[in-house]
Amino acid sequence: MNITIIGGGSLGLLFGYFLSFSNKVEFVVRSTKQYESLTHNGLLAERRETVKKAKHIHTNLLLPRSYKTDLVIVAVKSYHISSVLPLIQQYGPQTPLLFIQNGMSHLTDIKQLPHGKVALATVEHGAARKNDYTVRINGIGKTNLANYRGEMKDLLFSVFSPLENEFPWEWNEDYEVMMAKKLIVNAVINPLTGVLKCKNGVLLNNPHYTSLTEGLFNEVMTAFPMLNKQEEWRNLIGILQSTKDNTSSMLSDLIHNRKTEIDGILLPIKSKERPLTEALYHAIKGLEKESV
Amino acid sequence: MNITIIGGGSLGLLFGYFLSFSNKVEFVVRSTKQYESLTHNGLLAERRETVKKAKHIHTNLLLPRSYKTDLVIVAVKSYHISSVLPLIQQYGPQTPLLFIQNGMSHLTDIKQLPHGKVALATVEHGAARKNDYTVRINGIGKTNLANYRGEMKDLLFSVFSPLENEFPWEWNEDYEVMMAKKLIVNAVINPLTGVLKCKNGVLLNNPHYTSLTEGLFNEVMTAFPMLNKQEEWRNLIGILQSTKDNTSSMLSDLIHNRKTEIDGILLPIKSKERPLTEALYHAIKGLEKESV
Structure with a gap:
């Protein structure tokens, strides 16, 4: 599957790393420095004393208008959601979206989007961005997933189930809960x-x-x-x-x-x-x- | 007048310094180190770039049972009041007492004392103990005085009025307020x-x-x-x-x-x-x- 991740912070890098082994992952990042860094070094995940490289990632600075992807994961901080809304809108309203933010304030931003398939995630992982291309994994918890609008259970199942043991996840029926x-x-x-x-x-x-x-x-x-x-x-x-x-x-x-x-x-x-x-x-x- | 100050913290040293110019001031301190330090160096007050020495002070470690004084100022921290109660009781119940503590919790300790003349003070001065014998004066505010039990207005007036300008004070009719x-x-x-x-x-x-x-x-x-x-x-x-x-x-x-x-x-x-x-x-x- 082609997965696009908007945002190169700790969570974006963490998801990108795990998803890269069974998908083609593309990062869309804001800073030229991080773009060059990721392109040059690839994506590394550091865990205790071990450093492992993501399978295959691609990086983009500005998104080509015609870009097609199977899933867009929005992994910017909640207070940056409003600034990436125009970017998200460049993906047609049929593109499935998954949002991973803390808090609830981003829901008012998401409401405005015309997209028919939107899911939300909350995470319990401990991850920190060590540098522009390295995520430090302090602990893997669980990814909680739920539909916000439309039906994304099957799609997300096919994305996350290959990772079951390494990167556990759970489906939730009620996103508000x-x-x-x-x-x-x-x-x-x-x-x-x-x-x-x-x-x-x-x-x-x-x-x-x-x-x-x-x-x-x-x-x-x-x-x-x-x-x-x-x-x-x-x-x-x-x-x-x-x-x-x-x-x-x-x-x-x-x-x-x-x-x-x-x-x-x-x-x-x-x-x-x-x-x-x-x-x-x-x-x-x-x-x-x-x-x- | 003979004034005894129990406690060699910032407030004790501050009061001792000012009162030493028109009274005989005796400090009663707990630590041998501070006793020796004050006895050897005298009491210094540092203010901006100036250091001035108190006129005459005397220091005591343990109080002789027969010691007579005209006023005992209790200047230990509120949580040490209970440990100096036995010491205070060595002064006869006719000895006037003045308590300078933060908060109100010390009032329950004071209640137990048999002394007939007890006054309370609250202060707005900025003072810090620089070392065992030096008080750093950051700002002189006001000393607020009030009777707690018995009548001490005249006594405190005669102690504090000579200092009017350098060390302002105010009489309050209601200690609770x-x-x-x-x-x-x-x-x-x-x-x-x-x-x-x-x-x-x-x-x-x-x-x-x-x-x-x-x-x-x-x-x-x-x-x-x-x-x-x-x-x-x-x-x-x-x-x-x-x-x-x-x-x-x-x-x-x-x-x-x-x-x-x-x-x-x-x-x-x-x-x-x-x-x-x-x-x-x-x-x-x-x-x-x-x-x-």
């Missing part, structure tokens, strides 16, 4: 680790941080009354345990003075009735302005 | 600067931090319905402006891996109905455990 479950985890772990500047596991090891985590979780959960609170708490604890040595993406963004995804994660749920969420939103927005 | 005003300022500036790791002024310069400051202030104010909200907000803004380049005592304690005064400051007001206060309490308690 799937997104909400991910948002809860993001809304708790990211802002707290960002403000407290700690690895994920410290939220469990430091009893005062655990109180704080529970307080924020309880508040966030009031936005998702359809979900089971105990189940989501167990899920959160499990993720904190399995990613205990990870630096959250938000903390990593703050350390490197990059914009964080706080708008996509907390804007949909912050309100006067959720004072902690409101406070953490402002703390992270404020930290973005200060050098850390 | 005086303490509440100070607690509001402490409860907002200290935890926020501690968590966000910024100088006081940044709370005003970074609009997101200002939102956060306002949110916490509004919550803290619900604990003090007798005070005028607008007036206290103006007071807080004024203090943030005049101390804009200062590192708050709580941030300074965290940076130096010292215990903070969070219990004295937020325990009296934290509750489930004040989620931000509760969250900041846990954030600071948690940060105390982590290396910063």
Whole structure:
């Protein structure tokens, strides 16, 4: 299959790497530097002490208008979705799209697209972009997939099932539930680790941080009354345990003075009735302005 | 007058320095090292580029049982009050006491004392202990004084009025109002600067931090319905402006891996109905455990 990945960040590179073994993968990236780097070096995945090269990738800077592909995976950060909408529209409305973003704010952008087949993914992988052509794999979790519009189950099944063991995935019937479950985890772990500047596991090891985590979780959960609170708490604890040595993406963004995804994660749920969420939103927005 | 100061921290040294010019000042300190240091070097106050020596001070490690003094100033941190209660009790119940602590938690300790004359002070000075015998004066604000038990206005007037211009002070009729005003300022500036790791002024310069400051202030104010909200907000803004380049005592304690005064400051007001206060309490308690 011909798969196009828009965005050469950690997730784009991670998906591209795994999908390259049974598909032709083309990257569409914004920066000339990354374009040249990927073209010259290929795509590498580093895992513990091992470095492996992707099978075959192709890189593009600007997309030729007539370009045909079987699946476009949009892997830019949520706050860049609006800037790539014109690019996405160059693919005809029959082209299937898969969006992998944190938070929920990108759904309003996606709504505007004329495409009939749109799916969403949330991921639990730990990956970091080491350089323009190398993704560092810290841990492979699960890719959660769901239809947003139209039917993409068979298509995504044929793309992801060859990877079953190396790159596990799960089909979800309800994208709203799937997104909400991910948002809860993001809304708790990211802002707290960002403000407290700690690895994920410290939220469990430091009893005062655990109180704080529970307080924020309880508040966030009031936005998702359809979900089971105990189940989501167990899920959160499990993720904190399995990613205990990870630096959250938000903390990593703050350390490197990059914009964080706080708008996509907390804007949909912050309100006067959720004072902690409101406070953490402002703390992270404020930290973005200060050098850390 | 003979004045005894218990505690050789920044405030003890600051008061001792100013009072030494018209009184005989004796320090009672816990550490042998500081005892020897003060005895050998005298007490120095550093201000911008100038260093000045206190007029005459005397230092004691353990207090002789028969020691007579006209005023005991207790200048230890609030969480050390309980450990100096036996020492204070060696001064007869007729000895006037003045307590200078942050927060309000020390009031429960003071209640137990048999002394008939007890006054309280809150301070707005910026002072830091540079070493065992040197206090660094960053800014002189105001000393607020009030009776807690018995009548000490005349005594304190005679102690503090000679210093009017250099070391301004104000008499307050109601200690509860005086303490509440100070607690509001402490409860907002200290935890926020501690968590966000910024100088006081940044709370005003970074609009997101200002939102956060306002949110916490509004919550803290619900604990003090007798005070005028607008007036206290103006007071807080004024203090943030005049101390804009200062590192708050709580941030300074965290940076130096010292215990903070969070219990004295937020325990009296934290509750489930004040989620931000509760969250900041846990954030600071948690940060105390982590290396910063």
